Amino acid sequence: MTKEMLTGAELIVRTLEHLKISTVFGLPGGAILPAYDPLYDSPIRHILARHEQGAGHMAEGYAQATGELGVVIATSGPGATNLITSLNNALMDSTPLLAITGQVATEAIGNDAFQEAYTVGLTISATKHNYLITDVKEIPQILLEAKHIATSGRPGPVLVDIPKDILNDKTSWVEPKLEELPGYKPTLEANPRMIQQAVELIKNSKKPILYVGGGIIHSKANQELFELSTKYNIPVVTTLMGRGAFPDGNDLCIGMPGMHGNYTATTSIQNSDLLIALGVRFDDRVTANPKFFAQKAKVIHADIDPAEIGKVREPEVPIVGDAKSVIKGLIETLADTEVDTKDWLKEIKEMKKSYPLSYNQEEKGPLKVPYVLEELQKMSEEDSIVVSGVGQHQMWISLHWKFTYPNTWLNSGGLGTMGYSLPAAIGAKVAFPDKQVLALDGDGCFQMTCQELITASTENIPLKIVVFNNGNHGMVRQWQKIFYDHRFSASELTHHTPDYVALAEAMGAVGLRMVEKSDVNRVFEEMFKVNDRPVLVDCVVDPDDMVFPMVPAGGSNDVVLLNEDDLKKI
Amino acid sequence: MSERILSVLVEDKPGVLARVALTISRRGFNINSLSVGPTNIEGRSKMTIVTELESVEQVKKQLNKLVNVIKIVELDPDNTIESEVLLMKVSINKETQTSVIEKASLSGAKSVDVGQDYAVFELTGTSKELMKFEKLLKPYGIIEMIRGGRIAIQTKL
């Protein structure tokens, strides 16, 4: 019997099916066109984005909501360059992504052929790894390897670039088997000696604090974290990427520290004598000036990426390993030890009481984002997936929204990519059609990728979108107020153009608007009634509201500004 | 001395040098020398990277993240043999010819080509020896000089 011969294009689709990929996001074009033909017959769902950046963020949202690989497909040249923002975004936030791009035919490479870009060269620094395929036989093996690299160790984006002639070449199907990669062996199991040293520090600590981030979510270690914290009474701060890793409803949760963190989270790190840092990278938005960060604390730093350890702060105890294995090791070794944190928890409790988050929603005044968020949360489900843009609204959501579960808070933390929210929310809703998915976006951000609303409508993805319309690049305006003497250079957008309600309707969604306090509940009620289409709420809010607390960039976390009056301190 | 030498075993695949170079420039590391060439193992190349003490840990860790980087060894400065090759074209004339060639030969350089008004020397040695040689012949007029990058090997097993 002769073996069935498949084209490179068919091999891609066959391999994706073999890897149990059920959904891909993308946009076709000349060089990748052969792959779209067998995709037409495949059970794999293809979501046609309106821009490759959107397709990339959709795949990211899918990956971040599920903890599984997201897949995006684009053509050569402009298709690939449009992807770069999402690749870099996935790299910064450690999101497992597989990007497949078409390339011009092998013999045209290097000749500035039509729609040729040096995709591998352009994306070396924006990916965890990338490949140029040179032989059709490599396709299944490299796609398997790419998935392995994207999803293991510290997850990240991997790109596979495939010339068009190779998509048309034929070979037989050989089931790919993962072979050892000589240069890629992530350390997963923590070294017991390091665990022992960490435990000694914990035993002797009076003011320990768990400083946890995205690593907990990637390693699905939230239950282990919960046990570690609640069994030994150690309070937890959750970074922007770690929100949801520990339930906000628990008394031991202090929430987000840093530049716009809450006072207690930022200050309890400063007062602590031991930071148990798990799956975090001492980002400058957390530490402010690292010279002044947690000066009284010893540091245990556990991360799966050895390069994060000692990059910003030299720890007393470095631990390389997967967060889950590290925490299990800590719990096993701590065993029945009692960590006496009573006084410490009291200190934190009092701080929380003295420095609560606040906002001032006047009865007749303009809407304030935190008020709207609190009302929205009351009306939405406990496991809603909230997807944010970048700016003031993002900080307000992270501060005021109460997260209970991991993977229910998606945002662009590391790269701070405006335009992330709507497409990422589409990806999340595709992954979880039965969950409420709320894209809570800024007006500036929304305008960067709003064409994806068409994707949501035409592909029947009924998510909810709230555009916090302050008529401004609010975060930019806030900095201009503080640091540039109220000179609002290029930060104004206007409240009324576009007409978001009309825009939503034009794109096949339902458009609603809220302007005053008395609108809020009624409009959200209406919003939740729409389930057959996407629905967008134009939420007109105060352009002059500012996010507090705040620690100005490069400052010390000892000086937290709590309100506008405090600005005199700087 | 604050210099550190890394011996980096990499897969001999297209783009590996670009990945290493991008990692180094992206992180702003100080690199004094980088050389690359084949090894006795098929499919493997070796890079010798000379960096400063302050950046060596991060250079190692960041390079280790590259999938095509197999192994990084920091060479023990007390047990390392270092070598670099230099090619130099020096201008000569009837008066200087003899002394230039004699000086070069006393330094251990090989004259690989001698014309009427120029001589080409090849010298292998430590970077210090190469610099000394350059200084020695500078007064005669160096037309062109190329150095091959430092390579190093540990002396003990």
Ligand SMILES: Cc1ncc(C[n+]2csc(CCOP(=O)(O)OP(=O)(O)O)c2C)c(N)n1
């Ligand atoms: C792609 C991109 N360009 C520019 C910026 C800089 N930036 C950060 S926040 C922001 C304003 C965001 O405005 P909006 O979406 O309206 O959110 P708001 O701050 O008003 O809540 C800008 C321009 C960015 N983060 N990303």
Ligand SMILES: [Mg+2]
């Ligand atoms: Mg805005």
